Amino acid sequence: MKVLKFGGSSVSNSENCKRVQEIIKRDYANCKQVVVVSAFGGVTDELERCINLASDRNKEYENSLFKVKERHFQVINELNLPAEIEFGTSKKFDEIAELLQGVYLLEEISQKVKNSVMGSGEILSSLIFSAYLNQCGMNTVLFDSRDFIKTQNGKGVFLNSEQTNKNLEAVKNVEFQVALFPGFIASGQKGEMTLLGRGGSDYTASILAAGLKCSELEIWTDVSGMFTADPRLVSQAQPIEQMSFQEAMELSHFGAKVIYPPTLIPVLQNKINVRIKNTFAPDEKGTLITSAPKSERSIVRGLSSINNINLFTLSGSGMVGISGFASRFFTCLAQNKINVVLITQASSEQSMSVGINEGDRALAIEAVRSEFEMEIRMNLVNEPAVEQDLSIVAVVGEDMGYTPGISGKVFSVLGRNGVNIRAMAQGGNELNITFMVPTFDVKKVLNVIHEDFFISTHKKVNLYIAGVGNVGGKLLEFMKNQYDYLLEEKGLQLIVRAVTNSRKMYFAKDENMLQDWKQKLEEESEVANLQEFVKRMDQANLRNSVFVDITASESVSKVYQQVLNSTVSIVACNKIAASSEFDNYLRIKAAAKKHNVEFMFESNVGAGLPVISTINSLIHTGDKIVGIDAVVSGSLNFIMNEFNNGKSFVEAVKMAMEQGFTEPDPKIDLSGMDVLRKLLILSREAGYKLEVKDVEHEPMIPLSCLNGETAADLIRDLEAHNDHFEAWRTVMAEKNIRYRYIASFADGKANVSLKEVTPDHPFYDIHGKDNVISLKTKWYNDQPLIIKGAGAGAEVTASGIFGDIIRITSN
Ligand SMILES: NC(=O)C1=CN([C@@H]2O[C@H](COP(=O)(O)OP(=O)(O)OC[C@H]3O[C@@H](n4cnc5c(N)ncnc54)[C@H](OP(=O)(O)O)[C@@H]3O)[C@@H](O)[C@H]2O)C=CC1
Numbered sequence: 001m002k003v004l005k006f007g008g009s010s011v012s013n014s015e016n017c018k019r020v021q022e023i024i025k026r027d028y029a030n031c032k033q034v035v036v037v038s039a040f041g042g043v044t045d046e047l048e049r050c051i052n053l054a055s056d057r058n059k060e061y062e063n064s065l066f067k068v069k070e071r072h073f074q075v076i077n078e079l080n081l082p083a084e085i086e087f088g089t090s091k092k093f094d095e096i097a098e099l100l101q102g103v104y105l106l107e108e109i110s111q112k113v114k115n116s117v118m119g120s121g122e123i124l125s126s127l128i129f130s131a132y133l134n135q136c137g138m139n140t141v142l143f144d145s146r147d148f149i150k151t152q153n154g155k156g157v158f159l160n161s162e163q164t165n166k167n168l169e170a171v172k173n174v175e176f177q178v179a180l181f182p183g184f185i186a187s188g189q190k191g192e193m194t195l196l197g198r199g200g201s202d203y204t205a206s207i208l209a210a211g212l213k214c215s216e217l218e219i220w221t222d223v224s225g226m227f228t229a230d231p232r233l234v235s236q237a238q239p240i241e242q243m244s245f246q247e248a249m250e251l252s253h254f255g256a257k258v259i260y261p262p263t264l265i266p267v268l269q270n271k272i273n274v275r276i277k278n279t280f281a282p283d284e285k286g287t288l289i290t291s292a293p294k295s296e297r298s299i300v301r302g303l304s305s306i307n308n309i310n311l312f313t314l315s316g317s318g319m320v321g322i323s324g325f326a327s328r329f330f331t332c333l334a335q336n337k338i339n340v341v342l343i344t345q346a347s348s349e350q351s352m353s354v355g356i357n358e359g360d361r362a363l364a365i366e367a368v369r370s371e372f373e374m375e376i377r378m379n380l381v382n383e384p385a386v387e388q389d390l391s392i393v394a395v396v397g398e399d400m401g402y403t404p405g406i407s408g409k410v411f412s413v414l415g416r417n418g419v420n421i422r423a424m425a426q427g428g429n430e431l432n433i434t435f436m437v438p439t440f441d442v443k444k445v446l447n448v449i450h451e452d453f454f455i456s457t458h459k460k461v462n463l464y465i466a467g468v469g470n471v472g473g474k475l476l477e478f479m480k481n482q483y484d485y486l487l488e489e490k491g492l493q494l495i496v497r498a499v500t501n502s503r504k505m506y507f508a509k510d511e512n513m514l515q516d517w518k519q520k521l522e523e524e525s526e527v528a529n530l531q532e533f534v535k536r537m538d539q540a541n542l543r544n545s546v547f548v549d550i551t552a553s554e555s556v557s558k559v560y561q562q563v564l565n566s567t568v569s570i571v572a573c574n575k576i577a578a579s580s581e582f583d584n585y586l587r588i589k590a591a592a593k594k595h596n597v598e599f600m601f602e603s604n605v606g607a608g609l610p611v612i613s614t615i616n617s618l619i620h621t622g623d624k625i626v627g628i629d630a631v632v633s634g635s636l637n638f639i640m641n642e643f644n645n646g647k648s649f650v651e652a653v654k655m656a657m658e659q660g661f662t663e664p665d666p667k668i669d670l671s672g673m674d675v676l677r678k679l680l681i682l683s684r685e686a687g688y689k690l691e692v693k694d695v696e697h698e699p700m701i702p703l704s705c706l707n708g709e710t711a712a713d714l715i716r717d718l719e720a721h722n723d724h725f726e727a728w729r730t731v732m733a734e735k736n737i738r739y740r741y742i743a744s745f746a747d748g749k750a751n752v753s754l755k756e757v758t759p760d761h762p763f764y765d766i767h768g769k770d771n772v773i774s775l776k777t778k779w780y781n782d783q784p785l786i787i788k789g790a791g792a793g794a795e796v797t798a799s800g801i802f803g804d805i806i807r808i809t810s811n
């Protein structure tokens, strides 16, 4: 024999009653079933409203009751139930109306009347549903729970389990295939109706399962079991296949509202398995709650959270070493019926903090103030401090016990995502790790822990992109092409949340704009506003967020501090920040470190070549960079190669511009400024403190060519200086040399200038837009370490940026 309990949502209308009947039919021939039903969804609340209206002498209660009655009759009619059920139902509503009229006249509600009215929903639903099952040909007997389930009064209403179990013996003598019991209701010592409280119908089912020694209790609800986290907050949450009673109670206590923990006690004591099933998806496995659940692949069984929590702190130097403070504190809270959901005390004994519900805040302050009035007056104890807008998160799993590293992992992933933990506690049985965080962060917290502990199908990477020109456009194209591969192979889901250029910006509502960013930016955008962009990104507070700077804009580089303060990582190909004043470069790096996020700029030098990462890796492993010689301008190298091949200088410059090798402002390349910035970045990464003024710098072209405003001005001026460049051709031929624009650093001296190289020089043959970076180090002394390859162009640069994004988010 097994017990099936159907909640209000499962029997909220005739359609659902039919579903429930189908579920009962599945095992009808195989085993006897005890079915417990709640009132039709929402009816108990409506009945309670009617009582309150009546006691306020508000005639509206009649209307409300009429609507409840109509709902029941609609179900009776739709199910074509016999006239006697209509009659029984009508009679019950007359009784309720009579009770409510009494309340209306007396303006008073006795507990007895309240119970009788509120328990009527289950009496009605069980009457209707048992008739329906019989009509469907099922041998169904309707029992009145009040005849069996007995309560006794104490401080509240308690189950008299001895008497209840004795009464239930009688059920075994009755011939039935389905026994139907109304949930929630019971009777007291004098036979008066009593109610089993919150989660009452689950409790009825659990009491019956224990008393009738059933093999299993099935709780049918509107979700497919207990989930690894609330699916409304964590889209990747999955039903938990099996869990222990303790885990179920712990998760339910901390907000997973599938069951009400005390209702499990009778089944727990009798080792009866509980299965949570979904009435609306009956073939799904659901969750089995059992004493010895099989281990899941994750050591954590589930996560849950409760909002509207306050952190209430009592502190003061007068508390140290004096016994009795804690006892007075907790007694005072208990006497005022203030539920404490978390307790922490620092070992210095200077403070004690508890988590309480927001609704208890005022009462707690008043009660504790009055309890410690004298100590507060004598400055031994401070005024109670309360912090609002917090939530409690619980990480639950029996297997966490005695497994080192779990809390370390939880807290480090939160640290990486910039979440500040306000208080924490871990039960001695290590069944749960509980902590308080700002409510603003809860969704992020649940998601990052979920991603780290459960076999998540994927990790979401939230991208905010500034700059969608030559390189930015290519990056978005690459990401679109690699979307499926990264999702399937690396479990990374790239989500573009927002995009801006200097004119327009678009913030996705909830969609991923990777596919149609161009159209969105064209058709649905708003006027670009960088501050607003960063503000909205901060407000979205999404985990694994990355701000990608693919502009050449100084104003964008100026928002980095703000971005990092929002615990969002930065990937930049914009070189301005890393080559700005040394102190600013350090400040940005320090902010990233402080907020546990990344600032990555591999594409600043050599585009997609692994230059910065190589320097970092040498330094980390104990090497020292002693000298740098480099051709780090793809465009200048390309221009010189084209020039050597016979093109005029200006033609070569135009080609470099057309092919996207130059900066948005090509003067930055031709002046040597781009190379200077790169040398600063390389030497800084190599551990040297260098400023722009410390670099000897000769522009590649005459200064007079650099005075114009626009690219067209530059072209015009270069044409005017054609003779100057043609003279190079003559010198190169005569001396059998080539000109290369070289950045070098040695003995603390940095230089950027056009140099002559002979055919035996490693920089003589550098093809196309290639870069060569030659690093002389302690370990690479005789033969420098050489990194060589394409150093400009949208593709290689986009691949360098993409690489940084993947490195950050794969951590
Ligand atoms: N090209 C290459 O080979 C390499 C380039 N880089 C770096 O890549 C960056 C981009 O280069 P590239 O794509 O060629 O340049 P583009 O001119 O093609 O694109 C620049 C983008 O930045 C946008 N932008 C400019 N100012 C702002 C602002 N204040 N706020 C928001 N968006 C802004 C532009 O918008 P709008 O269109 O409205 O002006 C445009 O979308 C540069 O920093 C460059 O140094 C690095 C390595 C190699």
Ligand SMILES: N[C@@H](CC=O)C(=O)O
Pocket: 604, 605, 606, 607, 632, 633, 634, 635, 636, 661, 662, 663, 669, 674, 791, 792, 793
């Ligand atoms: N304009 C730059 C592009 C890469 O930084 C160059 O020419 O190298």
